[in-house]
Amino acid sequence: MALELMKPVTLYLNEIATKVDLSMIGLSVVALLAIFITRYIYRWRNPKCNGALPPGSMGLPLIGETLQLVLPSASIDLPPFLKKRIKWYGPIFKTNVAGRPVIITADPEFNHFLLRQDGKLVDTWSMDTFAEVFDQASQSSKKYTRHLTLNHFGVESLKEKLIPQMEDMLCETLRKWSSQESIEVKGAAVTMTINFAAKQIFSGDLENAPWNISEMFKDLVEGLMSFPINLPGTAHHKCLQIHKKVREMMKDVVQKRLAAPEKNVQGDLLDHIIQDMTTETYIKEDFVVQLMFGLLFVTSDSISTTIALAFKLLAEHPAVLEELTAEHEAILKKRENLDTPLSWSEYKSMTFTLQVINEVLRLGNIAPGFFRRALKDIPVNGYTIPEGWVIMIATAALHLNSNQFEDPLAFNPWRWKNIQTSVVAKCFMPFGSGMKQCAGAEYSRVLLATFLHVLVTKYRWAMVKGGKIVRAPIIRFPDGFHFKISEKSN
DSSP, rough: HHHHHHHHHHHHHHHHHHHHHHHHHHHHHHHHHHHHHHHHHHHHSOOOOOHHHHHSSBBBBBBTTTTHOOOOBBBSSSSHHHHHHHHOOOSSSEETTTTTEEEEEHHHHHHHHHHTTTTTEEEEOOOOHHHHHHHOOHHHHHHHHHHHHHHHHHHHHHHIIIIIHHHHOOOOOOOHHHHHSSSEHHHHHHHHHHHHHHHHHHHOOTTSSSHHHHHHHHHHHHTTTSSSOOTTTTTHHHHHHHHHHHHHHHHEEEEEESSTTTOOOOHHHHHHHHTTTOOOOOOOHHHHHHHHHHHHHHHHHHHHHHHHHHHHHHHHHHHHHHHHHHHHHHHHOOOOOTTTTOOOHHHHOHHHHHHHHHHHHHOSSSSSOEEEEEOOOOOEEEEOOOTTOEEEEOOOHHTTTTTTSSSSSSGGGGOOOOOOHHHHHHHHHOOBGGGGSSSTTTHHHHHHHHHHHHHHHHHHEEEEEEEEEEEEEEEEEETTTEEEEEEOOO
16 A cells, blocks of 8 residues: 555656756756857857967858948948958958958058969969859969960950950940930940950850840849858859859850861950860860850959949049040041051050049959968968968058058049059059959950040040949949930031
């Protein structure tokens, strides 16, 4: 009887013990999880370093300070992300972008040093989104691509054939623009620059393409600057879809040329690559397709953005436009025959024009920075940049540095008349610097100068609507730049 009475008590006690055990296990799991999270956050905020890291914040776990970096700013000024942190931490600081530790530097001397250490202390690096769209090539193929680009878009090619072709194309383009009620300059300039590049690359005609080139490349650029999440509806996903579509078109072009190379000789860049396929083992079909896509992309955004910004700045600064127009009218007056095409010597005589282009590029900051990866620990100003960390050289901060450029937000082309060579070398790099300077830098300058030559000698323009500028962190025109372009009366 006593045993039977004890059974419920025993069961009750066992039940309590079981609950206690489960509670202890639960508390242990929670405690271990809390310790793990605490240690993870501590390691996130205090990365390993053989020395002292530069000051700064690593932001939130996983996303770092990505959201602050891409936050739009309605100004041509330095993005608030950079401006605030340079004020708080100085010209070299640490951060974290999309889960990757990054050192951002706006120090002219250190940047100048760093850009001359490629292959020694640092190597070229691309953001994850760029790396996914632009395949990382071998050193041999990078050298080949640079040589090929200089061969077809460099100084000799510009002198021999490209400048007259550019002038003819620009005359026809501006004639079409002037026949419309208004033109959205940025989008129209994207189409113009891609069409011209396509003719040089594969003798292509994209004017009748079944999709809107300017809109596609606009979305492509937006996606490249987005958080790398490949889910339907995201900017990154849309970017990858556009990349796939353009690559498919390029692949079709390459395959048709390869199928009958002797019947399809055009004398363009693609012919050059196909000839080299027999001697260079790394030149495969995919390499050719990616190279063509990359060349189309680099000609689309930077030049078109600069053209759009030039329209706005020249319209707002009549004194600059007056001197620019006088320089180009003087070129025409010196000619014996007005129908003579623009020459290389005339381009080189455009002193004020090149000052205007420099000033637009300086204010535009089309590429907000260049990226490198540390190959070993790098000491700087008493701090250490750890091996493997990404380094962003913040060119925007250099271009708007008030110590080097007086009243840096002012559009003042005359500042370039007496500017010191050292300032240009260390604080002005719209196309990169040193041996890694963009192979198409001179091509871009010549196209911009030729565009301005045709524009100011034959046309006038006025803004119809738009004009808003946003940085996020690259410069964008959310409402477009809509201008009415009219032919000048004789």
